Amino acid sequence: ILPQEPMDAMGLSRQLVLPQTFGSIYLGETFCSYISVGNHTNHDVRDVIIKAELQTERQRIILSNNSKSPIESIRATGQFDFIIEHDIKELGGHTLVCMAVYTDPDGDRKYLPQYFKFTTSNPVSVRTKVFDLYDTTFLEACIENQTKSHLFMDQVRFDTAPPWSVTTLENVVNQMVPSGKKMELYYQQLCLSLKLINGNGGARHYLFQLKRPPLESSDVKLEGANALGKLEILWRTTLGETGRLQTQQINGSPTPKKPLDVKMTNLPQRILIERPFLVRMEVTNRSEQFTGPLRVVMSETDDNGTPRTVLMNGLLAW
Secondary structure (H helix, E strand, O other): OOOOOHHHHHOOOOOOOOOOEEEEEEOOEEEEEEEEEEOOOOOOEEEEEEEEEEEOOOOEEEEEEOOOOOEEEEOOOOEEEEEEEEEOOOOEEEEEEEEEEEEOOOOOEEEEEEEEEEEEEOOEEEEEEEEEEOOEEEEEEEEEEOOOOOEEEEEEEEEEOOOOEEEEEOOOOOOOOOOOOHHHHHHHHHHHHOOEEOOOOOEEEEEEEEEOOOOOHHHHHHOOOOEEEEEEEEEEOOOOOEEEEEOOOEEOOOOOOOOEEEEEEEOOOOOOOOOOOOOEEEEEEOOOOOOOOOOOOOOOEOOOOOEOOOOOOOOOOO
């Protein structure tokens, strides 16, 4: 027995049919579907209009519509194929509606709809922690894989809000291949350098160092703002498919707005014990109104309680 078509020998039909419900697709990925409209009758059909629409709980998105230029005809046993793509930006239920309108040999207009449902869910969960150390702010982000397969992190970056600047703190992996007992540790470091997050709850931590420039008198309104920026996550699945997510604005601890700013502008490079030295300091009014009178007080004893002498002299500038 000889098969009429080479594909018949594989036990496959001539069409790949999308099931009515086909599981989950993840937020941030690209939904891609190959659509084939086939004429399974023994006669040609004319003026074929094909429309593909994606329906969510909030909106309807037209992915393909040739109503302005219908297909002139599809011959008997013929087909028309095309591909649709859409970046998934909403969670929850989605319905792909495919419609075909055509004219049969009797001149009647026929309408054929098909519905395909799927659900979108979050591929990762992101937990952040912000803590301050002196004049530096640190942001720790934990990314947990909610899918069943591995995710390869192409890029995890933090897009700062003005006027912040960011430095990504990462472990430096030794490129020298060790021997003996250190081999296991080397492979652990190598896996970290691949930026792989295992499926079913695997997690990876990232640390960012944030700094802001010293505030000038014209930047008073910026002080007190606590918006740090947004986290941008780009990944690939085991099949090489890409995904992208951006978090909402991440806020830090509000910076207290100080009416006055005191800073040291000049200090001797060399200071001798029990010898007087000169220090120049500057007091700046950060408020939007007149402040005064101004009184500067310094402690008369050191940390050990020993008395010390301080002489202050300066000019008052308005």
